[in-house]
Amino acid sequence: MKILVAPLDWGLGHATRTIPVIRNFLRQGATVDLAVSGREAALYQSEFPELEQINISGYNIRYPERGFEMPFWLFKNYRHIRRVIRAEHQIAENLKRERGYDILFSDNRFGFWAAGAKNIYMTHQLRIAFPQAFSAFEKIGVEWHQSQMKKFDEIWVPDYAEFPGLAGKLSHVEYADENFAKKIRYIGPQSRFSKENADKFTSENAQKKFRFLALLSGPEPMRTAFENALLRAFSKIAGQHAIIRGLPGEKNLPQTSSHITLFNHLETADFANAVKNAKWVISRPGYSTVMDMVNLSAKCIFVPTPGQTEQVYLGNSLQQAGFAKLLTQHEISAVSLLNTARKLETRKK
Incomplete structure (x- = not known):
């Protein structure tokens, strides 16, 4: 079984929480490659020096200097983010075709899925938190995220199934679409420190x-x-x-x-x-x-x-x-x- 793991490059947290997942894949006898961008490469090199790394395009996110600018920053960078999602999807399709991966494992990379592979998406944010002034729009955020996750075969949530778990309302959402809800799998908190x-x-x-x-x-x-x-x-x-x-x-x-x-x-x-x-x-x-x-x-x-x-x-x-x-x-x-x-x-x- 060949698996390609691709974490989001917004800080190192997405990469660190894949470490126990990767260890588990390796214990099962899988061949694991790592799709990396930015500082993830050095982190993975220290943890898994024997695994092959493939450099892919990153989101190259740089936050605004003042926190209150975040909603405007998201609006301003939306087109850039969409371009990266389209690019990473094409990369995923090419890698699946060229290297024959059985599983593509994406940690919060919306576009990292490919036809013919089993596509797994990991996130703790089934609900995207909105600023208090815009909390009425959280339902729209849930629906948008659901539309992105529908492309994947399984959704892994690194939290406890019973509310509130560790992430509270972020990781616990009731979906009207029963077929989509069946994709959700709570795998418990994932830490490199067992x-x-x-x-x-x-x-x-x-x-x-x-x-x-x-x-x-x-x-x-x-x-x-x-x-x-x-x-x-x-x-x-x-x-x-x-x-x-x-x-x-x-x-x-x-x-x-x-x-x-x-x-x-x-x-x-x-x-x-x-x-x-x-x-x-x-x-x-x-x-x-x-x-x-x-x-x-x-x-x-x-x-x-x-x-x-x-x-x-x-x-x-x-x-x-x-x-x-x-x-x-x-x-x-x-x-x-x-x-x-x-x-x-x-x-x-």
Whole structure:
């Protein structure tokens, strides 16, 4: 059985959550190739150096500098996104014809399907979150996404079938079309850090190496803006801190304070050890990160990407569930981080 895996290139989360899926395909004896663009290549090279990588066109997304511009940015870039979808579909058809793949596995790439193959699509967003002012249009978003997913044979949702799971209303939708609803398969949260292996990392009661550990992710310029805000705050907080910059393949590191350790990227075991050795973790509430942090039992402060309504929804719902605390990016400071961290100590278990 030959399988081609193609994750979306909007940050590394889509690629990281395919890692346990790829491992499972390999355990079943399948031949797996990877269709990559951008920094996914370096990430996969560290995890699966033996697998062939095929470079394909990416979406090359760069978020607006101000979060409130996101709806206008989406409208402005709609034609570009449609062109990439058409291009990736043609690439998928060509690769299926030339290499004879049995399964095409797409993580949120709408166009990555081909006639004659079994086409699997993975997403946690059956419902696309809209800004509060436009929430009445979410039904239209559900219908549009359904129209895109109809091209696939199976829809895999990395969450629990029982509401609310981890993603709440994003991953749980009732469809009037029974035939389409039968395509939906809840496969449980997917993390490269399996709970079975979590015990081998530093125990919860061990002395913590880092007071704060920040995990950066997502497209520019928001990734850099997040990093700069954290560096300013950490410079004023006593103790050792670390930032994993989310830049696999990058060689250079910027100068910073002696009590702040920077990593461009850490491989799976080292990443997990860093998280388990941190008292508090600061990150975006991207869904892949949420799944990882749940498995690693991290105490999280989530900072949604400005204007990214999915992360705002996930951050709020996880805070209400007592799993994490929430800050906006403009609130980041030494005082706010310390106050929020203290509140984490009394969170619900």
